[in-house]
Amino acid sequence: MIPKELVAASAEALILSLLSKGESYGYAIIQEVRARSDNHLQWTDGMLYPVLHRMENNGWIKSRWVKMENGRKRKYYSLKKDGKTALDEQRTQWLKVHGVLTQLWGEQYA
Amino acid sequence: MRKLDEQIAEWRTRMAAGGIKTPAVLDELEGHLREEIRARIMAGATDEQAFREALARLGSADSLRNEFSKVHDSGGRLLTWSFRLWLGVASIVAIFLARRLFDGRVGTLLAMHIFLVTTSYLSAFMAGGFAAGYVCTQWSGEVSSSLKRRLSLASIRFLDLAAVLIVVGFILGLLWTDQHYGRYWTKNVREIGGLTGLTGLVALAAVRRFARLNEETRVVLGLGASLVVGFAWFGMLLVAQNRPLGSWWPLEVYAGIHFVLIVLNFVRRQRPAAS
Numbered sequence: 001m002i003p004k005e006l007v008a009a010s011a012e013a014l015i016l017s018l019l020s021k022g023e024s025y026g027y028a029i030i031q032e033v034r035a036r037s038d039n040h041l042q043w044t045d046g047m048l049y050p051v052l053h054r055m056e057n058n059g060w061i062k063s064r065w066v067k068m069e070n071g072r073k074r075k076y077y078s079l080k081k082d083g084k085t086a087l088d089e090q091r092t093q094w095l096k097v098h099g100v101l102t103q104l105w106g107e108q109y110a
Numbered sequence: 111m112r113k114l115d116e117q118i119a120e121w122r123t124r125m126a127a128g129g130i131k132t133p134a135v136l137d138e139l140e141g142h143l144r145e146e147i148r149a150r151i152m153a154g155a156t157d158e159q160a161f162r163e164a165l166a167r168l169g170s171a172d173s174l175r176n177e178f179s180k181v182h183d184s185g186g187r188l189l190t191w192s193f194r195l196w197l198g199v200a201s202i203v204a205i206f207l208a209r210r211l212f213d214g215r216v217g218t219l220l221a222m223h224i225f226l227v228t229t230s231y232l233s234a235f236m237a238g239g240f241a242a243g244y245v246c247t248q249w250s251g252e253v254s255s256s257l258k259r260r261l262s263l264a265s266i267r268f269l270d271l272a273a274v275l276i277v278v279g280f281i282l283g284l285l286w287t288d289q290h291y292g293r294y295w296t297k298n299v300r301e302i303g304g305l306t307g308l309t310g311l312v313a314l315a316a317v318r319r320f321a322r323l324n325e326e327t328r329v330v331l332g333l334g335a336s337l338v339v340g341f342a343w344f345g346m347l348l349v350a351q352n353r354p355l356g357s358w359w360p361l362e363v364y365a366g367i368h369f370v371l372i373v374l375n376f377v378r379r380q381r382p383a384a385s
Contacts, residue, residue, distance in 0.1 A: 026138065027145040045146065046169035049138060050177035057181060058259050075138045085322045 128171025238336020
C-alpha cells in the first residue's frame with residue numbers, strides 16, 4: 001500500500017490526468033485510480049472531495065450537476081483550460097522526479 | 111431500503127452537526143455513499159454491513175471538516191475580501207456620481223460611462239496589485255502554493271472584469287459624444303486615453319483567454335493591465351495639461367516598478383529552490 005502522504009501529494013496530478021480523458025465524478029475517479037493501481041493507491045474516499053473543490057476554486061476544473069435516471073443528482077467534473085496548463089506543469093515535475101529516481105536506481109543496481 | 115434511507119438521513123444530521131453544513135457538499139458525499147453501499151451490496155454484503163463499511167471509507171465528519179476548511183484558506187478569503195474592497199470603492203464612485211446626476215451636473219449616459227471606466231481602471235489596478243503580491247511571494251519561501259495560486263487567479267479575474275467594464279463604458283462614451291457633438295469621435299485626449307485603455311485591456315484579456323499560460327506568465331498580464339491603465343489615465347491627463355516631459359517622472363517611476371516586478375518574476379523562476 002502506498003503511504004497516505006504520497007497519495008495526497010499525487011492527488012492533483014491524478015485527478016487532472018483522469019479528467020483530461022473526459023468528464024467524471026468523485027466515485028468513478030476513486031474507482032479508476034484504485035483499479036489502475038491494483039488497489040495500491042487508495043484515498044479515504046471523502047478526502048477526494050475537498051481536493052476537487054480546491055481545484056475548482058483554483059480555476060482548473062469546473063463542475064455541473066446531472067440528474068440521473070433514478071432521480072438523484074450526480075456532480076460531474078471536467079477540465080478547464082487552466083487545468084490543462086496545470087496538468088502540463090505537474091507532468092513535467094513528476095517526470096523530473098521519476099527521471100532522477102530512475103537514474104539513481106539505475107546507477108545503484110548497475 | 112427504508113432503513114437505509116433513515117440511516118443516511120441520520121448520517122447527514124451528524125455531518126451537519128460536525129461542521130459539514132453546505133447542502134451541496136452533503137448531497138455530493140451522500141451520492142458517493144450510496145454508490146459505495148450499492149457496490150458492496152452487489153458484492154454480497156448485507157445492507158447494514160455495506161452502510162458501515164462505506165461510512166468508514168468516507169471518513170469522519172471531523173476529518174472531512176478539517177480538509178474542507180483548507181479549501182477556504184487565506185487564499186480563498188483573499189478573493190472574497192478583495193471583491194468586497196472593489197465593491198466598497200465602486201459604491202463610493204456610484205454615490206459620488208449619483209449626487210452629480212441628481213444635481214443635474216451630469217446626464218445618465220455620462221454618469222454610467224464614468225462609473226464603468228473608473229471601475230474598470232480600479233479593476234486593472236487591483237489586477238496589478240495582486241500580480242505584484244504574487245511576485246513578492248515568489249521571493250518569500252514561506253508562502254503556500256495555494257495562496258500564490260489565489261493571487262494569480264485574483265489578478266486574472268480582475269483583468270477580465272476590467273476588460274468587460276471598459277468595453278461597455280467606452281461604447282457608452284461614444285454614444286454620449288454622438289449625442290453632444292453629433293459624431294462619435296472628437297480626437298479628445300481623454301478619448302485617446304480611453305481607447306488606449308480599451309485596446310490594452312482587451313488585448314491582455316484575449317491573450318489570457320486564448321493562450322495557455324502558466325501561473326508565473328499569467329501574472330505578467332495583471333502587471334500589464336495596471337501599466338496600460340496608468341498610461342491611459344495619468345499619461346493622458348499629463349498630455350491634456352500640456353505638462354513638459356520633465357514632469358512625467360511619477361509615471362516613469364510607476365512604469366519602472368512594473369518592469370522591475372516583471373524581471374523579478376522571471377528571475378525567481380530560474381533560481382534553485384531553497385533547501
